[in-house]
Amino acid sequence: MSEKRFWNEKMETLDREQVERVRLKRLRKQLKYCYIHSDFYKRKFEEAGFLPGDIKTWEDFRKIPPLMDKEEERKSQQESIECFGHPFGVHLCCPPEKIVMAKTTGGTTGLPTFSYSFTQHDYDRWNEGSARGYWLAGLRPGDRVLFCFPLSGGWAGSIIKEPLQGMGVLCLDLGAEAPIEKIVEYARITRPNVLMSTPSFAEALIETYPKLTGKPASDLGIKKLLLSGEPGVAIPSIRKRMEEAFEGRWNDYLMINSEGFSSSCTANEYQGLHEVALDLSIWSDDLIDLDSKKAIEIKDGAIGEGLITSLDREGLPLIKYKLGDVIQVFTKSCECGYPGPGNRIKHIGRLSDRLFVEGVGVFPIAVRDVVTFFIPRVTGAMRIVLTEAPPNISPPLKIKVEHGSGVEQSQLPDLAREIEERMLQLYRVRSKVEFVPPEALGRVTKKTPMFEERYR
Numbered sequence: 001m002s003e004k005r006f007w008n009e010k011m012e013t014l015d016r017e018q019v020e021r022v023r024l025k026r027l028r029k030q031l032k033y034c035y036i037h038s039d040f041y042k043r044k045f046e047e048a049g050f051l052p053g054d055i056k057t058w059e060d061f062r063k064i065p066p067l068m069d070k071e072e073e074r075k076s077q078q079e080s081i082e083c084f085g086h087p088f089g090v091h092l093c094c095p096p097e098k099i100v101m102a103k104t105t106g107g108t109t110g111l112p113t114f115s116y117s118f119t120q121h122d123y124d125r126w127n128e129g130s131a132r133g134y135w136l137a138g139l140r141p142g143d144r145v146l147f148c149f150p151l152s153g154g155w156a157g158s159i160i161k162e163p164l165q166g167m168g169v170l171c172l173d174l175g176a177e178a179p180i181e182k183i184v185e186y187a188r189i190t191r192p193n194v195l196m197s198t199p200s201f202a203e204a205l206i207e208t209y210p211k212l213t214g215k216p217a218s219d220l221g222i223k224k225l226l227l228s229g230e231p232g233v234a235i236p237s238i239r240k241r242m243e244e245a246f247e248g249r250w251n252d253y254l255m256i257n258s259e260g261f262s263s264s265c266t267a268n269e270y271q272g273l274h275e276v277a278l279d280l281s282i283w284s285d286d287l288i289d290l291d292s293k294k295a296i297e298i299k300d301g302a303i304g305e306g307l308i309t310s311l312d313r314e315g316l317p318l319i320k321y322k323l324g325d326v327i328q329v330f331t332k333s334c335e336c337g338y339p340g341p342g343n344r345i346k347h348i349g350r351l352s353d354r355l356f357v358e359g360v361g362v363f364p365i366a367v368r369d370v371v372t373f374f375i376p377r378v379t380g381a382m383r384i385v386l387t388e389a390p391p392n393i394s395p396p397l398k399i400k401v402e403h404g405s406g407v408e409q410s411q412l413p414d415l416a417r418e419i420e421e422r423m424l425q426l427y428r429v430r431s432k433v434e435f436v437p438p439e440a441l442g443r444v445t446k447k448t449p450m451f452e453e454r455y456r
């Protein structure tokens with residue numbers, strides 16, 4: 001059994017200087033390639049006032065404003081459907097026949113996007129970047145993964161399992177929409193040792209497994225939890241409960257919009273996501289301010305919106321793509337000893353989920369952080385109740401919280417006050433807590449909503 005420390009020792013152990021050299025070379029090549037092979041990028045570069053040859057240093061690149069976002073991507077796709085009869089967008093840089101894999105994102109609003117569409121070269125690149133992340137997160141050949149993400153067929157979520165086979169990992173794919181009884185039955189036959197799903201699904205399993213089998217969830221034998229798609233792993237109380245229930249270890253990973261390969265490491269305390277493929281894309285080194293959209297300095301603790309730029313991508317490279325995700329970067333080296341010069345990243349949330357209470361910006365993850373601090377007096381389940389359309393909220397911010405099962409009614413007013421005080425101290429936000437009994441908010445196996453939208 002292989003026990004190498006890195007998936008790709010050569011590329012993951014480059015020092016900063018070597019990485020910068022590789023990146024700059026690939027960046028200049030990628031820009032030139034996009035300019036030559038796509039009228040879309042040619043126009044974008046010219047509108048932003050530069051030619052690929054102008055980009056000689058990292059600083060030159062950082063000055064370029066964001067060039068694309070999801071809406072632009074949809075427009076680009078619409079145009080290519082109408083003009084060229086394919087859905088990939090006019091930012092496609094190769095003949096459409098070269099695309100050998102096409103996966104869409106959810107597409108709950110508007111046209112689904114095809115960012116996860118690859119030529120063979122890009123598919124190999126995707127598998128390489130992803131495998132580095134999974135390796136760091138503890139996946140090894142011979143592992144058996146119970147794979148339970150929603151819509152495990154054509155949706156982009158399924159593509160996270162594609163690199164597993166190349167790593168020698170068995171993927172047992174049932175999809176989160178299968179009835180949980182079926183999933184449990186299947187798991188008891190196949191005996192997976194890894195679960196890949198959303199944290200919500202894992203929680204549903206913790207609650208359902210004992211009801212169905214009379215045994216605790218740890219009976220499943222799952223020792224590695226690779227949970228992603230929702231916050232949670234960074235919150236010690238939530239992580240502890242999850243790890244105790246399975247008697248396993250929880251790691252998360254992110255391959256954002258088919259780029260930005262990253263995963264958490266084996267450090268005891270959660271240290272964020274390590275970027276593991278600096279030679280394949282640029283993400284956390286290219287941050288912009290949330291409001292002014294201007295480049296901000298990359299230093300320990302900086303918070304901004306990360307711009308994605310592909311390196312060495314053939315079909316659908318992204319250049320300065322504004323994804324709408326807010327991240328915090330940590331530049332100091334990690335206690336795990338992972339040697340790459342990449343930053344560590346904490347995913348703060350979607351910029352569109354930011355609320356303003358009396359002018360103070362707050363993300364749902366902050367509210368969840370405050371509430372879960374009080375586990376076990378609360379269950380951890382909560383909703384932010386919106387009685388008016390976001391983002392501007394009249395105070396107090398209304399939070400609906402499930403109290404813990406052992407808490408008396410008479411203790412609730414004091415508990416509410418404690419939560420409200422912590423919210424005010426940490427985030428300067430006035431809030432009002434309303435309690436509901438345990439499990440009153442229901443449990444879902446896909447993604448737990450943060451908001452209860454009463455204004456709709």
Ligand SMILES: [Zn+2]
Nearest residue numbers: 265271334336
């Ligand atoms: Zn680490």
